[in-house]
Amino acid sequence: MTSRSLLRLALAGAVAVGGFALATTPADAGKAAARQVPIRLLSLNDFHGHLEPPTGSSGRMVDENGQTVEAGGAAYVAAHMKRLADDNTIGVAQGDLIGATPLISAAYHDEPSVEFLGKIGVKVSAVGNHEFDEGYAELRRIMYGGCHPVDGCSPAGRWKGAQFDYVGANVLFKNRNERSTALDGLTSTPEARKLLSGWGVPALPPISIKWKNAVPIGFIGLVTQTTPGIVTAEGIKDLKFEDEVKAANLASRLLTILGVKAQVVLVHEGDQVNTGQSPDACSAIPGAGNRIATQVDPAVDMILSGHSHQAYKCVVKDPAGRDRLYTQGGSFGRVITQVDFQVDRASRDIVRSSVQADNHVVTRTIAADPEISQFVQTWKDRVAPVANKPIGRITADISNASTPTGETPLGNLIADGQLAATKTGGNAQIALMNPGGIRAPLTFAGSPAGEGDGVVTYGEAFTVQPFNNLMQVVTLTGAQLKTVLEQQFVGGPNGQPFQKILQPSANFTYTYSRGAAWGSKVSDMKIDGVAVSDTQQIRVAANNFLVGGGDAFAAFKDGTDVWSGPLDIDAFVAYLTANQPTTPPALGRITAVN
Numbered sequence: 137m138t139s140r141s142l143l144r145l146a147l148a149g150a151v152a153v154g155g156f157a158l159a160t161t162p163a164d165a166g167k168a169a170a171r172q173v174p175i176r177l178l179s180l181n182d183f184h185g186h187l188e189p190p191t192g193s194s195g196r197m198v199d200e201n202g203q204t205v206e207a208g209g210a211a212y213v214a215a216h217m218k219r220l221a222d223d224n225t226i227g228v229a230q231g232d233l234i235g236a237t238p239l240i241s242a243a244y245h246d247e248p249s250v251e252f253l254g255k256i257g258v259k260v261s262a263v264g265n266h267e268f269d270e271g272y273a274e275l276r277r278i279m280y281g282g283c284h285p286v287d288g289c290s291p292a293g294r295w296k297g298a299q300f301d302y303v304g305a306n307v308l309f310k311n312r313n314e315r316s317t318a319l320d321g322l323t324s325t326p327e328a329r330k331l332l333s334g335w336g337v338p339a340l341p342p343i344s345i346k347w348k349n350a351v352p353i354g355f356i357g358l359v360t361q362t363t364p365g366i367v368t369a370e371g372i373k374d375l376k377f378e379d380e381v382k383a384a385n386l387a388s389r390l391l392t393i394l395g396v397k398a399q400v401v402l403v404h405e406g407d408q409v410n411t412g413q414s415p416d417a418c419s420a421i422p423g424a425g426n427r428i429a430t431q432v433d434p435a436v437d438m439i440l441s442g443h444s445h446q447a448y449k450c451v452v453k454d455p456a457g458r459d460r461l462y463t464q465g466g467s468f469g470r471v472i473t474q475v476d477f478q479v480d481r482a483s484r485d486i487v488r489s490s491v492q493a494d495n496h497v498v499t500r501t502i503a504a505d506p507e508i509s510q511f512v513q514t515w516k517d518r519v520a521p522v523a524n525k526p527i528g529r530i531t532a533d534i535s536n537a538s539t540p541t542g543e544t545p546l547g548n549l550i551a552d553g554q555l556a557a558t559k560t561g562g563n564a565q566i567a568l569m570n571p572g573g574i575r576a577p578l579t580f581a582g583s584p585a586g587e588g589d590g591v592v593t594y595g596e597a598f599t600v601q602p603f604n605n606l607m608q609v610v611t612l613t614g615a616q617l618k619t620v621l622e623q624q625f626v627g628g629p630n631g632q633p634f635q636k637i638l639q640p641s642a643n644f645t646y647t648y649s650r651g652a653a654w655g656s657k658v659s660d661m662k663i664d665g666v667a668v669s670d671t672q673q674i675r676v677a678a679n680n681f682l683v684g685g686g687d688a689f690a691a692f693k694d695g696t697d698v699w700s701g702p703l704d705i706d707a708f709v710a711y712l713t714a715n716q717p718t719t720p721p722a723l724g725r726i727t728a729v730n
């Protein structure tokens with residue numbers, strides 16, 4: 137639905153509800169119960185296209201009893217949504233629904249996942265950083281429909297667009313002269329025009345208003361302001377991402393001007409937790425999510441969050457000192473957050489004391505939804521010829537779990553494959569892979585089919601490397617390469633938020649000191665056993681995300697003579713195919729001292 141039609145609904149409703157308010161007299165005060173209507177929100181975040189039940193640790197969750205149980209899978213999400221939904225329910229989401237997805241979704245630019253989410257009743261979602269993985273233009277296609285400009289229509293035909301509104305109040309165009317349709321219909325009053333004149337040019341609708349039980353509920357979408365540092369620069373080059381609190385407060389005032397008092401923030405930013413806790417515990421460690429939850433305007437009644445893939449249910453104080461709900465529901469469709477509250481029909485505001493929440497684990501012990509099972513099977517059949525193709529063989533599990541130096545066997549394997557794929561065309565001498573781009577382990581048992589013979593299928597390889605990044609090679613001096621490695625560690629002028637150890641190819645070794653100050657941690661860099669000098673020119677292979685300065689590796693942008701090669705997934709597949717059977721690479725490329 138467009139912003140314009142939303143506004144028309146909002147205004148139509150304002151008249152209707154105003155009528156109720158006029159009819160209410162003090163004599164009716166005793167009928168307080170009848171003057172409140174119940175609303176239920178069912179919320180998901182960070183689904184990441186997991187139509188099939190996720191495997192390994194990605195498919196397990198600690199439940200309310202402290203037991204670790206199998207969780208997730210679209211057909212189970214659908215079954216639990218049906219179980220939990222009533223006539224008062226609005227489905228919502230907090231972003232990263234798409235992007236970094238398994239092949240069943242990614243092969244069709246995530247159209248199957250967005251269609252699924254519409255089918256289960258999601259009506260409005262914040263955008264996440266991963267919604268921008270294929271760029272702003274592709275996000276608009278997902279929102280509004282059309283066939284992919286390169287790959288054409290999917291086997292399901294012309295894409296009709298999302299059946300829910302994507303909102304992002306803090307996503308603006310850099311160019312103030314950019315034409316935007318995001319606010320169409322919202323600037324009809326002088327008050328709104330005045331408010332919005334200072335805002336900049338929104339690239340997405342900032343709010344969505346949904347009516348239920350004759351009351352309007354206003355949803356404000358927000359995405360982490362760190363998005364430019366964690367998605368590929370090219371796709372968002374025209375956009376800027378503003379402070380979440382500032383944008384939320386403007387959007388909240390806009391809702392108030394439109395007469396919408398029941399206000400919910402859907403934010404793709406969140407906090408970490410102490411592990412092993414019940415999803416209903418408030419075990420969140422206050423961070424970027426908590427800042428938003430405590431600082432946005434008191435007119436906002438609750439904060440549903442995402443991004444950190446954790447489950448928590450907290451009550452924080454808003455700036456007016458009132459209790460305010462702050463939740464998150466894990467990731468990969470393993471948790472549904474249920475929020476119940478009453479809305480006063482006269483004031484149209486949420487009765488804050490009535491707000492209750494419950495995180496439900498999406499268990500697989502109830503019957504799967506038959507319609508969604510069939511839907512997933514249809515896409516599974518479509519992608520099967522590609523997904524099930526054996527492309528290699530491994531002798532044992534190859535883990536992506538970090539070791540004390542930050543190296544991982546799978547990261548080392550990927551880096552070796554990247555070097556092999558870029559040596560000839562790009563004259564690469566070493567390769568470096570960002571750890572966040574490795575999304576799953578390679579297991580000997582294999583995919584859910586569990587063939588157990590060490591065969592690696594294309595689908596399994598894709599689950600490890602799902603970004604479709606391009607391999608590139610740049611020239612860095614020895615000094616610049618050292619700066620890149622320093623930027624792995626927390627702090628520094630570019631502000632690395634947490635340690636990210638790049639996975640090196642086998643011929644590159646170095647030492648870092650945990651105790652040394654930022655900027656002098658890295659020493660003893662060697663290529664093929666030969667010491668690297670500051671002025672030496674080195675051809676370094678990495679994906680285009682890193683070369684563009686992603687993950688706060690700003691020094692990569694100093695690279696010169698950029699060469700672009702194959703997709704990272706193609707490099708990985710080619711290496712697995714050429715080296716059968718593949719054994720887990722040894723560690724020891726990085727030495728860490730205290």
Ligand SMILES: [Zn+2]
Pocket residue numbers: 232264265266404442443444
């Ligand atoms: Zn995210």
